[in-house]
Amino acid sequence: MTIDAALVARMFDLGEVCSSPLVLPGSGPASTWKLHTTTGQWVVKMLRPSKRWEFEAMQQAGDLERAALSAGVLTPPPVEACGISPGYWLAMPEGPDYIRVSQWLEGTQPEIPANEDLATWLGRIVAAMATVSLPGSLNEGLGYPLYPLGDWHVWLDKAEAMEIVTAKQRAQLLAAVADGTQLVEAGLATNPSFQLCHRDINHRNILLTARGPVLIDFDHSGPEVPWWELVHFALLLACRSLGDDEPDPRLVKAAVSAFAKNGGEVGTVDEIAFVGLIRGMMEWPACRLMTLLDNADPASPTWTDAVAQVHEAAELLPVMVRSVERWTALLR
Numbered sequence: 001m002t003i004d005a006a007l008v009a010r011m012f013d014l015g016e017v018c019s020s021p022l023v024l025p026g027s028g029p030a031s032t033w034k035l036h037t038t039t040g041q042w043v044v045k046m047l048r049p050s051k052r053w054e055f056e057a058m059q060q061a062g063d064l065e066r067a068a069l070s071a072g073v074l075t076p077p078p079v080e081a082c083g084i085s086p087g088y089w090l091a092m093p094e095g096p097d098y099i100r101v102s103q104w105l106e107g108t109q110p111e112i113p114a115n116e117d118l119a120t121w122l123g124r125i126v127a128a129m130a131t132v133s134l135p136g137s138l139n140e141g142l143g144y145p146l147y148p149l150g151d152w153h154v155w156l157d158k159a160e161a162m163e164i165v166t167a168k169q170r171a172q173l174l175a176a177v178a179d180g181t182q183l184v185e186a187g188l189a190t191n192p193s194f195q196l197c198h199r200d201i202n203h204r205n206i207l208l209t210a211r212g213p214v215l216i217d218f219d220h221s222g223p224e225v226p227w228w229e230l231v232h233f234a235l236l237l238a239c240r241s242l243g244d245d246e247p248d249p250r251l252v253k254a255a256v257s258a259f260a261k262n263g264g265e266v267g268t269v270d271e272i273a274f275v276g277l278i279r280g281m282m283e284w285p286a287c288r289l290m291t292l293l294d295n296a297d298p299a300s301p302t303w304t305d306a307v308a309q310v311h312e313a314a315e316l317l318p319v320m321v322r323s324v325e326r327w328t329a330l331l332r
Contacts (some may be wrong), residue, residue: 001031001046003099008035008044011090012079012101015039028219034104041104043076047089048097054084057141058098061221062087065194069131073125074214076102076207107207114203114237119251121213122201122237123258126230129197131263136194138224144194144223146184146279147286152177155289164292164307169314173285176318180278182323187228187275192267197224199280201233204296225261227267228276231331235277243316243323252330269331274324281320285313 005017015038024032030045049055068075079101081090089098110118138144156170165173167245198205200220207214234255238247260266267273288306297303 003031003044003046005033005035005044007092008099008101009037011092011099012042012081013039014079014101016043018199025078028217035101042079043102043104045100046092046097047100049086050096052264053141053143057175057219057222058089059087059088060136060141060196061218063134064129064132064198064221065218066130066133067196068198068215068218069127071128071132071216072083073128074209074212075218076105076214076216078102086296088286098221105207105209107214108215110203110206110213110237112203112237113239113245114251116250116254117254119234119237119254120258123230123255123260123264124262125215126197126201126226126233127259127262127264130195130226130265134196136196136281138194138223142220142222142277144279145286146181146188147174147282149174149178149181152286155286155293159289159292159310162293163294164289165310165314169311172314172318173310176321179321180282180317183271183321184275184279184282192225192228192274195226196221197222197226197229201229202236224276225267226264227259227273230255230264231273232277232280235327235330241316243319247327247330249330256331270328271324273331274327278321279318279322281313285310285317288313 003021005021009015010016018036020037021033021035021044024034026032030047033044035042035044049058065075065078078088081088081100083090085091088100090100091098152174156165156173160167160170161166198215198218199222200217201215205215205217207216235242235247235254238251239245256266288309292303292306
């Protein structure tokens with residue numbers, strides 16, 4: 001994908017373009033560039049939505065980002081789109097693409113495991129976004145996917161036939177997904193209160209800047225229970241690789257304590273607290289499997305990475321599901 005930098009600069013009143021846009025790496029659906037103009041440096045994203053849920057997701061992400069800013073959460077300042085737009089996105093003239101622009105911020109990603117300061121920051125910002133209390137619908141935007149076990153059997157049968165997974169990997173994933181699905185269904189049966197949440201606060205979406213930690217990339221925003229959101233990402237920041245390593249109890253407790261002190265509603269401290277984590281960890285291999293089976297081209301540049309992620313899930317998801325009962329002690 002290419003971008004007309006001069007057109008983008010005019011659309012968002014960014015001044016004159018100073019140099020060719022620089023492509024930025026990323027694994028999401030949007031193409032991303034760094035753009036230097038006479039008014040500053042910018043991050044430009046381009047997306048080509050076509051389905052109703054995609055526009056809903058764009059709007060929800062913008063709603064949460066705007067609310068987060070109002071609640072004092074540091075994020076790269078977005079450039080407000082002029083005219084009718086979903087979220088911060090603006091339609092390109094006479095084309096199917098949408099563009100959004102935010103200020104470029106200098107910073108570095110934190111190392112993981114994080115430190116107690118960053119764990120405390122996590123608890124504080126999840127609580128801040130929860131106090132805004134934007135409702136999250138399970139039936140709009142990205143939703144809250146929980147795929148039927150029958151779908152997993154079909155995907156993994158095909159994947160084994162295509163030698164994407166081994167028989168052992170297939171069996172491991174199916175067993176873990178069955179147990180994980182049972183846990184998520186038990187959580188949903190409690191009739192929890194869903195709100196719009198970020199849902200992707202991993203270390204790659206945090207920038208350490210001169211002003212402090214900055215939360216980036218709201219593109220995966222959708223419904224979640226804030227307590228489940230906190231538990232999910234507290235564990236991810238508390239170790240190098242969840243499933244390979246045990247979370248550092250000090251970091252989890254720091255995040256939980258900050259969440260409670262800043263007005264977050266602490267939920268149950270049993271296995272149900274891990275519903276967001278387990279559902280999210282099942283969603284990404286499901287998406288990779290669907291991508292691999294829909295685009296069965298081993299020559300594709302994304303093929304190798306997608307296969308590796310499915311293999312990783314086959315090893316780590318069973319460990320996570322087995323560990324949930326033990327991890328409840330981290331929350332007490």
